[in-house]
Amino acid sequence: xxxxxxxxxxxxxxxxxxxxxxxxxxxxxxxxxxxxxxxxxxxxxxxxxxxxxxxxxxxxxxxxxxxxxxxxxxxxxxxxxxxxxxxxxxxxxxxxxxxxxxxxxxxxxxxxxxxxxxxxxxxxxxxxxxxxxxxxxxxxxxxxxxxxxxxxxxxxxxxxxxxxxxxxxxxxxxxxxxxxxxxxxxxxxxxxxxxxxxxxxxxxxxxxxxxxxxxxxxxxxxxxxxxxxxxxxxxxxxxxxxxxxxxxxxxxxxxxxxxxxxxxxx
Amino acid sequence: xxxxxxxxxxxxxxxxxxxxxxxxxxxxxxxxxxxxxxxxxxxxxxxxxxxxxxxxxxxxxxxxxxxxxxxxxxxxxxxxxxxxxxxxxxxxxxxxxxxxxxxxxxxxxxxxxxxxxxxxxxxxxxxxxxxxxxxxxxxxxxxxxxxxxxxxxxxxxxxxxxxxxxxxxxxxxxxxxxxxxxxxxxxxxxxxxxxxxxxxxxxxxxxxxxxxxxxxxxxxxxxxxxxxxxxxxxxxxxxxxxxxxxxxxxxxxxxxxxx
Amino acid sequence: xxxxxxxxxxxxxxxxxxxxxxxxxxxxxxxxxxxxxxxxxxxxxxxxxxxxxxxxxxxxxxxxxxxxxxxxxxxxxxxxxxxxxxxxxxxxxxxxxxxxxxxxxxxxxxxxxxxxxxxxxxxxxxxxxxxxxxxxxxxxxxxxxxxxxxxxxxxxxxxxxxxxxxxxxxxxxxxxxxxxxxxxxxxxxxxxxxxxxxxxxxxxxxxxxxxxxxxxxxxxxxxxxxxxxxxxxxxxxxxxxxxxxxxxxxxxxxxxx
Numbered sequence: 001x002x003x004x005x006x007x008x009x010x011x012x013x014x015x016x017x018x019x020x021x022x023x024x025x026x027x028x029x030x031x032x033x034x035x036x037x038x039x040x041x042x043x044x045x046x047x048x049x050x051x052x053x054x055x056x057x058x059x060x061x062x063x064x065x066x067x068x069x070x071x072x073x074x075x076x077x078x079x080x081x082x083x084x085x086x087x088x089x090x091x092x093x094x095x096x097x098x099x100x101x102x103x104x105x106x107x108x109x110x111x112x113x114x115x116x117x118x119x120x121x122x123x124x125x126x127x128x129x130x131x132x133x134x135x136x137x138x139x140x141x142x143x144x145x146x147x148x149x150x151x152x153x154x155x156x157x158x159x160x161x162x163x164x165x166x167x168x169x170x171x172x173x174x175x176x177x178x179x180x181x182x183x184x185x186x187x188x189x190x191x192x193x194x195x196x197x198x199x200x201x202x203x204x205x206x207x208x209x210x211x212x213x214x215x216x217x218x219x220x221x222x223x224x225x226x227x228x229x230x231x232x233x234x235x236x237x238x239x240x241x242x243x244x245x246x247x248x249x250x251x252x253x254x255x256x257x258x259x260x261x262x263x264x265x266x
Numbered sequence: 267x268x269x270x271x272x273x274x275x276x277x278x279x280x281x282x283x284x285x286x287x288x289x290x291x292x293x294x295x296x297x298x299x300x301x302x303x304x305x306x307x308x309x310x311x312x313x314x315x316x317x318x319x320x321x322x323x324x325x326x327x328x329x330x331x332x333x334x335x336x337x338x339x340x341x342x343x344x345x346x347x348x349x350x351x352x353x354x355x356x357x358x359x360x361x362x363x364x365x366x367x368x369x370x371x372x373x374x375x376x377x378x379x380x381x382x383x384x385x386x387x388x389x390x391x392x393x394x395x396x397x398x399x400x401x402x403x404x405x406x407x408x409x410x411x412x413x414x415x416x417x418x419x420x421x422x423x424x425x426x427x428x429x430x431x432x433x434x435x436x437x438x439x440x441x442x443x444x445x446x447x448x449x450x451x452x453x454x455x456x457x458x459x460x461x462x463x464x465x466x467x468x469x470x471x472x473x474x475x476x477x478x479x480x481x482x483x484x485x486x487x488x489x490x491x492x493x494x495x496x497x498x499x500x501x502x503x504x505x506x507x508x509x510x511x512x513x514x515x516x517x518x519x520x521x522x523x524x525x
Numbered sequence: 526x527x528x529x530x531x532x533x534x535x536x537x538x539x540x541x542x543x544x545x546x547x548x549x550x551x552x553x554x555x556x557x558x559x560x561x562x563x564x565x566x567x568x569x570x571x572x573x574x575x576x577x578x579x580x581x582x583x584x585x586x587x588x589x590x591x592x593x594x595x596x597x598x599x600x601x602x603x604x605x606x607x608x609x610x611x612x613x614x615x616x617x618x619x620x621x622x623x624x625x626x627x628x629x630x631x632x633x634x635x636x637x638x639x640x641x642x643x644x645x646x647x648x649x650x651x652x653x654x655x656x657x658x659x660x661x662x663x664x665x666x667x668x669x670x671x672x673x674x675x676x677x678x679x680x681x682x683x684x685x686x687x688x689x690x691x692x693x694x695x696x697x698x699x700x701x702x703x704x705x706x707x708x709x710x711x712x713x714x715x716x717x718x719x720x721x722x723x724x725x726x727x728x729x730x731x732x733x734x735x736x737x738x739x740x741x742x743x744x745x746x747x748x749x750x751x752x753x754x755x756x757x758x759x760x761x762x763x764x765x766x767x768x769x770x771x772x773x774x775x776x777x778x779x780x781x782x
């Protein structure tokens with residue numbers, strides 16, 4: 001579904017050369033929910049922007065369904081961390097969700113239907129007529145998710161979407177994302193710096209090294225598909241997995257691994 | 267509830283009533299030819315500002331203002347959007363724009379008289395070329411300051427071209443554009459009046475100066491009142507439009523202020 | 526980056542001047558209406574060596590500075606008094622909202638009758654126009670005073686004067702500076718207007734004289750001077766504003782009035 005091959009991104013400006021991403025290769029299969037986790041400042045956002053066609057990689061390539069990504073592809077939707085800056089404050093919730101649909105060739109009735117359906121599935125059917133800034137942070141991020149859903153993407157890229165909301169809301173939103181993924185069968189790539197979140201949400205966790213970034217480890221999360229905040233998080237297997245990821249991240253912070261990426265199924 | 271409403275009403279009308287009363291009392295029986303009694307001014311008012319007079323003086327003035335202002339708004343927003351969107355264009359234009367903005371707009375009257383004579387075209391061009399700078403420069407600032415996350419959001423959802431301009435860039439710049447439009451409105455009124463004072467055969471500015479030159483002092487005072495009322499009414503209309511278009515902005519600001 | 530911008534800006538300016546030279550030379554507009562840059566430059570050089578020009582410039586600056594100073598003092602004092610005296614703010618709101626948008630050029634005939642071409646005519650227009658800018662910004666500034674700071678000052682038994690000096694004034698100062706900057710630009714516009722329309726001595730009158738005597742290059746030269754004066758005032762006011770606010774922890778955004 002999504003292939004990242006030898007991706008490298010170097011920022012050059014005013015005489016300085018910063019290698020944010022060195023060499024990344026991984027695949028996301030159709031219908032998979034993959035979490036990318038890495039130490040802070042490890043170029044996660046750069047990677048995601050390259051995948052979303054918002055940034056051109058220095059070398060390497062990203063393939064969506066076998067086709068090279070050179071600009072934002074129509075089958076892909078993005079959920080940003082900064083919900084307050086990603087929703088347009090001059091549009092009501094409904095208009096925000098509808099705007100991307102207007103660029104597609106859809107009938108008005110179909111657009112209405114998609115907007116209503118998307119807002120219903122994030123539990124905000126009543127908020128169509130409100131302005132985003134009248135809603136709480138968590139609700140705003142739900143609107144951003146609804147906008148992505150209404151776009152009917154095959155791949156959903158989420159860039160630390162819950163980093164700026166409080167813990168309670170965060171748990172709700174995590175369950176929402178997992179629920180939507182199971183119901184709709186979208187492929188989701190979820191970037192986070194929160195290890196618990198990565199293990200709780202993902203079917204697979206890709207651990208990144210510190211910048212310049214390479215893949216440090218890929219880890220299958222063999223927890224049951226039915227997860228909930230109460231039981232999953234006290235599952236001994238959950239604890240093992242999160243400890244393992246935690247150690248990897250700590251090691252990544254200390255320094256780059258000379259051996260390059262390895263793959264393991266624990 | 268009713269009590270508070272009455273109190274607010276009292277605050278709104280009390281001082282104006284007192285001021286008018288003071289003016290009335292102080293000027294009553296005045297023999298100074300330049301300060302006629304308010305009573306005389308008000309008596310003269312309906313005689314001077316008949317429906318006919320409104321049609322031959324106020325309407326042409328307003329139409330010129332509207333023509334010049336609308337031209338300036340369209341040109342200012344269009345050019346401002348282009349200049350604001352490209353960093354290099356902005357760097358090239360900036361010093362020239364800073365200079366052109368700094369030229370006091372009234373000096374345009376003699377220049378444009380050279381080109382366009384003394385007709386309506388001259389006045390519309392004068393108003394337009396005076397109003398365009400605050401609109402243009404504020405649009406540049408607004409367009410430049412569009413949030414980077416919003417731009418990326420639009421890109422990733424395929425909102426490009428005209429839709430991007432209409433739904434994102436211009437809307438996001440609209441608070442600044444309106445600040446420019448407001449400055450331009452007061453400049454436009456000034457230019458409307460003085461271009462008519464300079465050379466004209468009708469219009470409010472022309473008529474008021476005629477009254478003053480023929481020493482029809484109470485008539486002149488009514489003209490000043492009409493100009494004042496006009497300024498006030500235009501500002502009220504502007505505020506109504508602004509509140510409608512920028513409702514979201516005021517709401518957003520109130521929300522961020524509270525938190 | 527910055528050096529590049531300066532170079533680009535200089536290019537733009539050079540292109541603007543070259544355009545001003547080329548357009549009339551190529552006959553796109555009549556030279557009699559729009560003389561080429563070089564002829565304006567010559568006229569400007571002649572003006573600069575003429576003492577009449579300098580006294581006109583002095584007259585304009587006097588009207589501008591005096592008017593602005595009166596307006597700023599009156600505006601700040603009125604703004605603080607209106608905010609400090611109980612109920613005065615509510616009572617004056619409607620009057621201010623009514624008087625503020627009245628175009629000061631409406632006072633031109635009155636100024637002519639009362640003062641003719643004296644400096645007072647200029648001052649009347651300049652003060653009326655710039656006073657509101659300062660007053661409104663001062664009112665906004667005082668409104669912005671942190672209620673906690675105000676309460677604290679009160680609980681420590683600070684009197685009205687001390688509260689104005691230590692709490693209210695520092696908070697309002699950034700806004701006042703914005704008001705002064707806006708007023709400075711408006712004051713120049715009205716000073717030139719008064720000279721142009723009423724005939725009070727100054728650059729504006731020189732421009733009108735040049736126009737009626739068909740001295741077109743001289744007229745453009747004077748307009749360039751007026752523009753440079755405006756530029757100087759804008760840049761100067763912005764610099765003063767930034768200096769005055771350097772100590773302030775947050776430089777606030779401009780209030781749209």
